[in-house]
């Protein structure tokens with residue numbers, strides 16, 4: 001890996017990149033979808049992966065041990081919006097790890113009953129809480145996401161809805177997952193860190209993983225960062241990449257390398273593929 005721009009800002013990150021270069025066939029690349037592979041747009045249904053994302057992943061897939069996309073989206077939606085259907089060697093863990101898509105096969109559990117309760121109660125709750133115009137509910141089957149990006153004042157709208165949504169989540173046995181102008185009510189028990197750890201554990205063998213790289217942009221990705229940090233503490237090299245934005249700063253503070261949004265991530269993946277080929 002000779003490109004200087006692939007250098008991380010931290011020693012631990014550079015150790016991770018060096019280990020990835022040394023034994024790519026046992027390395028794992030973990031990637032978030034929205035904000036990392038796909039540019040953020042106002043309407044969640046219009047989000048699509050960066051035009052270079054699928055090509056970069058397809059170049060990398062035969063060079064590394066595994067590529068796993070870990071997303072809050074339903075797995076099938078990420079596959080569709082990401083243009084991933086024909087990619088071999090890419091696994092998609094959807095709904096924060098509840099769902100799995102691999103080689104065209106989707107595995108999805110039954111949603112817990114609290115999800116139906118939230119679906120039934122949410123319209124009235126939003127009306128009573130004075131949800132501003134532009135508030136939008138995305139029903140993901142296993143979770144409901146309340147978006148405020150299209151409100152005149154997205155942050156104020158989110159602040160207004162936070163307490164009522166937390167109360168609803170508590171009543172229904174769900175948890176609130178905060179994100180970029182969104183509060184999601186989703187089942188507890190999984191997060192992106194759990195999903196990444198489980199994914200690694202199921203493939204465990206001597207020398208695996210040689211390194212783990214994880215790229216994300218939003219608060220939900222911090223759990224995966226924590227998993228990479230734990231791996232490092234156990235001697236497995238890791239790299240935390242932040243797909244930078246002005247909306248979230250918490251990841252940049254913990255990242256080994258910050259790149260310029262999905263375009264920067266795709267550029268990085270392309271250079272990684274060139275370096276490993």
Ligand SMILES: O=P(O)(O)OC[C@H]1O[C@H](O[C@H]2O[C@H](CO)[C@@H](O)[C@H](O)[C@H]2O)[C@H](O)[C@@H](O)[C@@H]1O
Nearest residue numbers: 033034040041042044047071072073149180182
């Ligand atoms: O884990 P991710 O792949 O990052 O998914 C997290 C949530 O992303 C989506 O919402 C975000 O992207 C939208 C489209 O760009 C944007 O409009 C919204 O403001 C963002 O919060 C998605 O809609 C959610 O279901 C995902 O859970």
